[in-house]
Amino acid sequence: MKMKEKLLNLKNNKLFSRYKGILILLVLAVFFWGVFKILTPQNFGSWENLFSYMQTSLMYSVGACGFYFIIIMGLFDFSLGANIVLSGILACIFSYQFGYFGLIIAPIICGTLIGLINGFLYTRLKIPSIIVTIGLLLIYESLGSVIAGGKVQILDKQYQIFGSSPANILLAFFVFFLASVLLKYTKIGTYTYAIGSNEFIAKSMGINVNKYKIIAFMLLGFFAGVMSILAVSYGTSMAAATGMATMSRNFTPIMGCFFGVAFKKYGSPILAIVIGEFIITIIFNGFVAIGAPTTIQNVVTGAALLIIVALTARTVKGVIVK
Amino acid sequence: MSEVILRADSISKSFGITKAVKNVSMSFQKGEVRGLIGENGSGKSTFVSMLCGIYTIDRGQFYLNGEELKIRNQVEANNKGISIIVQEMGTLSGLTVAENIFLGHEDRFVKYGIKNTSSMIKEAERLLKQFGFDKINPTAMIDYYSFEERKLVEIVKATYFSPQIFVIDETTTALSKQGREELYKILNQIKSEGNTIIFISHDLLEVIKYADNISVFRDGELIDTVPSQNVEEDELKKLMVGRKLTSSYYRRDYGKPVSDEVVLSVRDVSVPGQIEDISFDLYKGEILGIGGISGAGMHELGKAICGASFYRKGKVILYNGTEINSISTAIKNGIAYASRDRDVESLVINDSIRNNICLPSLSDLMVRNIISDRALNKFAKDNADLINIKMEGINQFVSNLSGGNRQKVVLARWLGKNSDIIILDSPTRGIDVKVKADIYSILSDLKRKNKSIVIISEEMLELIGMSDRILILKKGRISGEFFRDKDLSEEDLIAKMV
Numbered sequence: 001m002k003m004k005e006k007l008l009n010l011k012n013n014k015l016f017s018r019y020k021g022i023l024i025l026l027v028l029a030v031f032f033w034g035v036f037k038i039l040t041p042q043n044f045g046s047w048e049n050l051f052s053y054m055q056t057s058l059m060y061s062v063g064a065c066g067f068y069f070i071i072i073m074g075l076f077d078f079s080l081g082a083n084i085v086l087s088g089i090l091a092c093i094f095s096y097q098f099g100y101f102g103l104i105i106a107p108i109i110c111g112t113l114i115g116l117i118n119g120f121l122y123t124r125l126k127i128p129s130i131i132v133t134i135g136l137l138l139i140y141e142s143l144g145s146v147i148a149g150g151k152v153q154i155l156d157k158q159y160q161i162f163g164s165s166p167a168n169i170l171l172a173f174f175v176f177f178l179a180s181v182l183l184k185y186t187k188i189g190t191y192t193y194a195i196g197s198n199e200f201i202a203k204s205m206g207i208n209v210n211k212y213k214i215i216a217f218m219l220l221g222f223f224a225g226v227m228s229i230l231a232v233s234y235g236t237s238m239a240a241a242t243g244m245a246t247m248s249r250n251f252t253p254i255m256g257c258f259f260g261v262a263f264k265k266y267g268s269p270i271l272a273i274v275i276g277e278f279i280i281t282i283i284f285n286g287f288v289a290i291g292a293p294t295t296i297q298n299v300v301t302g303a304a305l306l307i308i309v310a311l312t313a314r315t316v317k318g319v320i321v322k
Numbered sequence: 323m324s325e326v327i328l329r330a331d332s333i334s335k336s337f338g339i340t341k342a343v344k345n346v347s348m349s350f351q352k353g354e355v356r357g358l359i360g361e362n363g364s365g366k367s368t369f370v371s372m373l374c375g376i377y378t379i380d381r382g383q384f385y386l387n388g389e390e391l392k393i394r395n396q397v398e399a400n401n402k403g404i405s406i407i408v409q410e411m412g413t414l415s416g417l418t419v420a421e422n423i424f425l426g427h428e429d430r431f432v433k434y435g436i437k438n439t440s441s442m443i444k445e446a447e448r449l450l451k452q453f454g455f456d457k458i459n460p461t462a463m464i465d466y467y468s469f470e471e472r473k474l475v476e477i478v479k480a481t482y483f484s485p486q487i488f489v490i491d492e493t494t495t496a497l498s499k500q501g502r503e504e505l506y507k508i509l510n511q512i513k514s515e516g517n518t519i520i521f522i523s524h525d526l527l528e529v530i531k532y533a534d535n536i537s538v539f540r541d542g543e544l545i546d547t548v549p550s551q552n553v554e555e556d557e558l559k560k561l562m563v564g565r566k567l568t569s570s571y572y573r574r575d576y577g578k579p580v581s582d583e584v585v586l587s588v589r590d591v592s593v594p595g596q597i598e599d600i601s602f603d604l605y606k607g608e609i610l611g612i613g614g615i616s617g618a619g620m621h622e623l624g625k626a627i628c629g630a631s632f633y634r635k636g637k638v639i640l641y642n643g644t645e646i647n648s649i650s651t652a653i654k655n656g657i658a659y660a661s662r663d664r665d666v667e668s669l670v671i672n673d674s675i676r677n678n679i680c681l682p683s684l685s686d687l688m689v690r691n692i693i694s695d696r697a698l699n700k701f702a703k704d705n706a707d708l709i710n711i712k713m714e715g716i717n718q719f720v721s722n723l724s725g726g727n728r729q730k731v732v733l734a735r736w737l738g739k740n741s742d743i744i745i746l747d748s749p750t751r752g753i754d755v756k757v758k759a760d761i762y763s764i765l766s767d768l769k770r771k772n773k774s775i776v777i778i779s780e781e782m783l784e785l786i787g788m789s790d791r792i793l794i795l796k797k798g799r800i801s802g803e804f805f806r807d808k809d810l811s812e813e814d815l816i817a818k819m820v
Contacts, residue, residue, distance in 0.1 A: 197414040205426035206397030
């Protein structure tokens, strides 16, 4: 009798609810796919199309995984786009000298270093992370433009392996695996949630809050570095951008990240991020397929962000949101 | 039995201008259950919070086994064998039960940077079973569980490593009878292992039953420590309250009837988890006191009346039939509310006295939608002078005022608004005697002007001294009603509270 109860309990608590979250997301994905498939059956949603959507979405998911650590702590980082551009430019430059080694190591070091600077200044200056990262993103953008010297940096054909399957998929899944392990099997994961939940209690439990905040920024920087490898390989080039133009690169990863936050209660946020980004990519490509102008796409991006956040970030009543 | 395990040497702590703990020295024996009692704000929670590394100590020192105790946080306290169950929520949402139990102590499960989650869960499961809390699943998110179940998890978290000193801060009121029994069992077991327990509770009978010795706190000071064997509840109460208040700063009129004109009806008001099914009427020119121990729900009731509560059920109806469902309707209809958390919920601290006083009256001061500086200055000055706010001028920032004068700014604001119903939550909390007397005389004036006042307070004497009628809340329900009477004593009220 007790055994039976236990089994039931397990089913209710863990497995079922876990699959429930994933199930909802998969149903959403199929739904959006269906809608656009009906609207434009010819140029949308074949198996080849879907495979290509997925590869695009994997790139964004990598950045979203990094964002997750920051968002859960209640922080924010606007410099992700600038980080990707700067790291991507360095990736191109260093690949000429050191081949694949340069392509991989340079952006990862650059990305992580940017995360360290963000985190360090945020904890030292004691001003909101949004302001810190907006200030720094202008610096990173200018740095990228100086290094690139006004030229578009092109990735040589021989180093484009991460631009197509299976290398891009393998790299992305390695990162997802890493993020999952960090969340579930290290102190970093536990403390990330603890700090996000109640910083005061976390502090009185002896957690070095500032240290783990810096680690979270560094993780985002690391993931941004990996994302920039995928981005330059996929786009085969990287151009510097200034005047906050890199901000637009933030939004797709952020949107995916919010899927992770919303579905975290089902126990597998990283998987939710991956499927969530896939859904977003389907919507984008769907609009492209029906020939909607880019302005409409931007409207949809904005509206989707607001709707998703409004639906998922259902905070406790009375909490003041700024 | 006479081996001292813990000694406090002239411990002091202030929060801003409030001295929470004043020069407390005491020692605790090995294997002893020590009860700590005292009124709300007497400093007992602050005292143990310093022992457990939650607050820093301003002055003084703890000695554990003769050695200076140097701790900076709860985990370090745990490592020294000191643990606490706090009054509020001590578990973290968003983490699993197992993660909560071992928060800060993960290192024993970490190898090469990787946390062995399954062995942590197994260990948590073993502990939960050992404590008899099998119904709690270690892998589940803590959010799935009720406040009481989360308290049980905290008990496991605080005691699984058999601490030398175990502090229970006002936890029993949050527990059902069954939960209490569990806690008592654990308490006895820890004692039988020769360890020390510090037990804070408002339930005096409970303290007498389980404690060996009882220390009484009052106004941040240690008053006395008595053995529990032959002490009576009444004696303890006397020690807690201390002085028989003789000064005349309360109202002195008795026996004057209150009007039978109802100005506000509260009907079946509930806020889940806070207050339940509360109904009463407020009469014109009446001062209604509402009392209870902290956590009995009276603070939430104050918010519920003026529409500031979330998830409120039931109705609050004005004499003219208007239903009060939001703060703005409340203010429009002449209901004023001063929160217990003066600095956060009542005042804009970093703004001038003038702007704070004028805030709700701006629309009354406008002439054709334009606000003139002169009108604001005059309005603020008139109302501030009316109740003698001690200030350099109306443009002084509220943050530079003492607690008492801050409260006066709140009162001046509602006097200016000319509200008919004034709800004051803890109006004299943390305020010195002089300003207290001022506030009481303002309230008496208001009563004379036929305003209706609700005073929510944890200070019994204040309620007895000022109210025409007192409602006592216990566990979110009205448990007693008293009418103004010379012979009404604190004991009468306390009897209905616990």
